[in-house]
Amino acid sequence: MAKSKQHQEAHGIGQVEQQLNNQMEAAEDIQGQSKLDQDIKKASQRRVDPLKDLSK
Numbered sequence: 001m002a003k004s005k006q007h008q009e010a011h012g013i014g015q016v017e018q019q020l021n022n023q024m025e026a027a028e029d030i031q032g033q034s035k036l037d038q039d040i041k042k043a044s045q046r047r048v049d050p051l052k053d054l055s056k
Helices: 002-031 035-045 050-054
Strands: none
């Protein structure tokens, strides 16, 4: 029975995460992304050049 309860809790956590993601996306649609969020997204998508990063 413990496995079943753990499974239910894990599923519940997944639902909570999905709901929070949905709320975050809705807030972005209404308010727009913050400058910090935009900068983080841009930095996460840039190509990585380890040699260039070392020279800084």
